[in-house]
Amino acid sequence: MDGTRVNRPIRALGAVLALVVALLMCGPIAGVAQADVAAPAGDAISIGDPAAPGQIDLYVDPLCPFSGKMIQSKGGEIGQRIEAGKLHVNLRFVDFLDKYSASGSYDNRAIYATYAVAGMSQSSDITWRFVQRIFSAEQQPKEHGPTDLSNDQLAGLAHHVGAPQTAQDLIRFGLPIGYDARAVASNNYTALHRFPKPSVPLVVIDGQPVDGASNWLDQLPR
Secondary structure, three states: OOHHHHHHHHHHHHHHHHHHHHHHHHOOOOOOOOOOOEEEEOOEEEEOOOOOOEEEEEEEOOOOHHHHHHHHHHHHHHHHHHHOOOEEEEEEEOOOOHHHOOOOOHHHHHHHHHHHHHHHHOOHHHHHHHHHHHOOOOOOOOOOOOOOOOHHHHHHHHHHOOOOHHHHHHHHHOOOOOOOHHHHHHHHHHHHOOOOOOOOOEEEEOOEEEEOOOOHHHHOOO
């Protein structure tokens, strides 16, 4: 019998058990958002200083190419404003296109991964850079595409932006984290459809919807 083959599942099981213990000790992955803190906040992920002069709700779909183009074009400036304490983002995911992903579950796995990164890192910088990675032209899967990102690949992106090992392992194994990606997406879908044109990307400023493809950053304090 090959001892290496026996040890691999034992090591994997040990990692899972360690994660379960960590979650039991630390509780749900939630926290109080501060200037440099990101935290799951119900159906949104709070990124940046809650008292920042610029406040937006941002609706996106992980598979949506238009959401991707918006993050690719404006993500750098969004990140700079978050880091400078000028912008607070309530990131709200929907999963319109989940059924069009190669796996049939990509949207929800990407939402789960972002919640895991935010909850375990508690870092706005790490969380926003992870968002930029999953929406990047190099990484974002295509609708009706032949492949999408596996859990291992999503975990690799989390590693790339400096997310804690615990977040990476959660993404790999898909353990419960206190937030259900499908429920989050469903609730945000309902909220999105309160607006006249419920498409993504959508930015909400002072309760008013703004096309995410517009120059909406110019409407916010610098």
